[in-house]
Amino acid sequence: MKRKLTTLSIGLIGLGIAPLCMAEGTIAGTDIDNTAAVSYEVGGTPQTTTSNTLTLTVAEVLDVDVTLLSGPVSVPSGTGPHGLLFVVTNTGNGTEEFSLAINNAVGGDDFEPEASTPAAIYFDTDGSGDFSAGDTAYVPGDNDPVLAPDASVDVLLVNDIPADLADGAIGLSELGAVAATGSGDPGDLFPGDGDDGVDAVVGTSGADDVIAGQYVISDIELAVVKSATVLDPFGGSSPMPGAEITYRIVITPTGSETAVNTVITDPIPANTTYSSESISLNGGALTDDDTDADADPGAGNRRGPRRPDRSERRPDH
Amino acid sequence: MTDMMRREKLMNSLATTFSKCALLAGLLLLSGSALAQQGTIQLEHKAEQWESVTDDNGIEQTRLVEAAGVVPGEEVLFTVTYTNVGGQAAEAVVITNPVPDHMSYVNNSATGDNTSITFSVDGGETFGAPQDLLVTDALGAETQAAAKDYSHIRWVVDGDVAAGGSGTVKFTAVVD
Structure with a gap:
């Protein structure tokens, strides 16, 4: 028996539930008994008496907390789905079911994120912290989370971002959680509706909490301008057989985002041949090796036919 | 016959x-x-809570109501009334009340006319004045007990309780 109990308590701790030391107080339905005793003597004879036993039953406190875990999420216009991570915690003292809702019509922002379809609320089932294939869609009335006191569940709001938004525009998306037993003003009573038929009382949260997550449009536009200069074998600039054409590609980013994994591809024009080892980046020479081991800030791949003759043209990267 | x-x-x-x-x-x-x-001394125990009410003049007042359902953080006032229903005086009258499980004693809340009040931090084995009660903290050091450490409250009635005599003792505890 003792071993069983020990195993049980380890199991509960393993689930993140502290069985005795609840942050949110004595569990709903607990009976608190109180009996006083008196000892005395009458004519030298000791006697004792006990009082009636008072029993106070702990009511269920309905409380919930929704906390945003994601910082502002940088998103480009016209993309999605993008997740916002929240955690919903049962801050009451009973086991409670909560309904979840998304609201994108939040004031004070620049655009409305568009709730993804078919579902916009997911449980972060795989614990990745972001929307991913392993996450379970929330279906209202079907898989409403049932949380023990102090237990929590990670929830994702998943939205698509409308196109053509200005860089820096902010869009808010709210997650709300409401106790199924009831909500309202603190102190509102739901007689007999709590765990095991005890009274349920709305706690300080109103048994209803909502918080908004934030998307920030962080687009980047890469402007690409290509120019060419010709050096002919006679020192002029006429395109003729044997002339070298130097191509220059200037890329100018605008916006607040950083472009990563940027790949620049330029075909070698027909009737021209690449001049080996001619590419450079920001004035620094690059090699033609795929596994560029130079200390330069990029790598170039040679494309097209390579002939080691003097008539090679030089595209300048 | x-x-x-x-x-x-x-x-x-x-x-x-x-x-x-x-x-x-x-x-x-x-x-x-x-x-x-059935004994010579009867004990009657009741539990009350303060309820806030706003009167007709819009002034908020508190009143005591019988406690039924409680929630964590709520205070409950316990009142024990002792009455000597026998025909002789009762001597050495000592009333003991455990601080109920899932509750903590509220500091300085125990009262009782003509009584000496002591507390226990060892499940009612020994009793002492607050300044004399020690508990062992998490680091193994002995420190003075706090109100939340009290397990029992004891009222020792000064003098005898005459036949027909009565009195009340009270304390407040908060639901954990």
Whole structure:
């Protein structure tokens, strides 16, 4: 028996539930008994008496907390789905079911994120912290989370971002959680509706909490301008057989985002041949090796036919 | 003669029944509250909570109401009334009340006219004044006990409780 109990308590701790030391107080339905005793003597004879036993039953406190875990999420216009991570915690003292809702019509922002379809609320089932294939869609009335006191569940709001938004525009998306037993003003009573038929009382949260997550449009536009200069074998600039054409590609980013994994591809024009080892980046020479081991800030791949003759043209990267 | 014998038999039978009842009553007395009033001193225990009400003039006032359902963080006022219902004075009257499980004693809340109040931090084994009570903290060091450490409250009534005499003792505890 003792071993069983020990195993049980380890199991509960393993689930993140502290069985005795609840942050949110004595569990709903607990009976608190109180009996006083008196000892005395009458004519030298000791006697004792006990009082009636008072029993106070702990009511269920309905409380919930929704906390945003994601910082502002940088998103480009016209993309999605993008997740916002929240955690919903049962801050009451009973086991409670909560309904979840998304609201994108939040004031004070620049655009409305568009709730993804078919579902916009997911449980972060795989614990990745972001929307991913392993996450379970929330279906209202079907898989409403049932949380023990102090237990929590990670929830994702998943939205698509409308196109053509200005860089820096902010869009808010709210997650709300409401106790199924009831909500309202603190102190509102739901007689007999709590765990095991005890009274349920709305706690300080109103048994209803909502918080908004934030998307920030962080687009980047890469402007690409290509120019060419010709050096002919006679020192002029006429395109003729044997002339070298130097191509220059200037890329100018605008916006607040950083472009990563940027790949620049330029075909070698027909009737021209690449001049080996001619590419450079920001004035620094690059090699033609795929596994560029130079200390330069990029790598170039040679494309097209390579002939080691003097008539090679030089595209300048 | 026959009537006399019958009567005697009946009396014996009644006496036997009576003693069985007395024994039963005694057992019940030991077992709990139902017959608590059978002793020389009766104890009556009640639990109350403060309720905030706004009167007709819009002034908020608090009043005590009987406690039923409680929630964590709520305070409950316990009142024990002792009454000597016997014909003789009761001496050495000591009332002991455990701080209920899932509750913590509220500091300085125990009162009782003509009583000396002490507390226990060891499940009622020993009692002492607050400044004399020590507990062992998480690091193994002994420190002065706090109100939340108290397991029992004891009121020692000064002097005798005369026949027909009564008094009340009170304390407040908060639901954990």
